[in-house]
Amino acid sequence: MFRIGEFSRIARVSGRLLRYYDSIGLLSPQHVDATTGYRHYTIGQLGRLNRILALKDLGLTLDQVARLIDDKVSTDEIRGMLLLRKAELEQSLSAEAARLRHIESRLQQIDEQGELKNYDVILKSTPAQPYLSTRRRFGGMDDVVALLRTIVQTVTAQVPAGLRNELIVVAHSDFDDEDLDLDIGFGLAKPINRSITLPDQTSMTIAELPAVDALATLIRRGPSEQSHIGFGALGLWMEANGYQIDGPSREVFLELPTGADAVMEIQFPVRKSTA
Structure with a gap:
């Protein structure tokens, strides 16, 4: 028989590990001296130890290892x-x-x-929510900015702060298209039972902004005319990580735009590319 130090050198494991296996009943010494407390192992126990180590190397838990080596499964x-x-x-x-x-x-x-650039892309999901909005086609960004300001003024005056969520722009067309097909409005904590009339006598109506399982998102702060940098960063991330666009993009304003700068989260529904 071998004392624990000798057995540990033969087995190429630490004495601390052997003591731990003994404490949990996984590999107990063949003999413990009643006077000195010295643990003694036999060379025949090396096979059990090697099997423990091999199973553990597969990533199995010690409880699973114990059941396996004792033929309990x-x-x-x-x-x-x-x-x-x-x-x-x-x-x-x-x-x-x-x-x-x-x-x-x-x-x-x-x-x-x-x-x-200070753009950290995060993959997240989002639940469905009521959406008070108006959908229009725009010939340029000046018209978009003008309507954004009108919607902010109108909705914040008529819908209580506790009921409305963030200002959201949903893009139904690519930004390379000649016209921009956009939904502009506010997410809501719960539906309201009326539409909102804008100064030009058009209406904002209630719909549902659908839930999305996977959104590639980043936070952008800066002038609106530089938003293409954030979109480019998301495109680069999607290409590098094997994702493709799976629906209209969203711009969620984390702060209401009050000047040239804006703080928003750009969101793209994505799915894994099959190619």
Whole structure:
């Protein structure tokens, strides 16, 4: 028999680990000296220890390892454990691959723009919410800004602050199109039972802004005419991380626009690319 120090050197594990396995009943010494308390192991126990280490290296819990080596689980249960561990590892690898692509997109941004803009893209979901809005086509951004100001003035005067959420612009057309097809309005905490009439006698009506499972988002602060930088950063992130656009984009104003600058969250519904 071997004392714990000798056995640990043979097995290439620490004495602390052997003591821990003993304390939880996973691998107990063959003999413990009643006088000195010294633990003694036999070379025959090396096989059990090696199996423990091999199963643990697969990522199984020590409770699972104990059940496996003591033949307390069926073959189907063993297969289920390994399949679960396989799925966990695949998910972990996928997450690490996504982080790698995100790093690569930041490096590409530095290479193309000479600096790293302060844009952090976050993937999130959002629930459905009532939406008080008007949908129009615009020939240019000046008309959009003018209507934004009118809507802010009208809605803030007629809808209590506790009922309205953020100002939201939903883009139903690409920004490269000749005209802009936009929904402009406010998200609401709950529906209201009336429409809002704007000064030009058009109405803002209640609809539902649908829930989205996956939104690629970033926060942008600055002049409206520079919003293309934020959209470009999102496009770069989507390309680098294997996503494609899956619906109209949204601009959620985190602060009501009062001047040239705006603080908004740009949101793109996305899904994983199949190509």
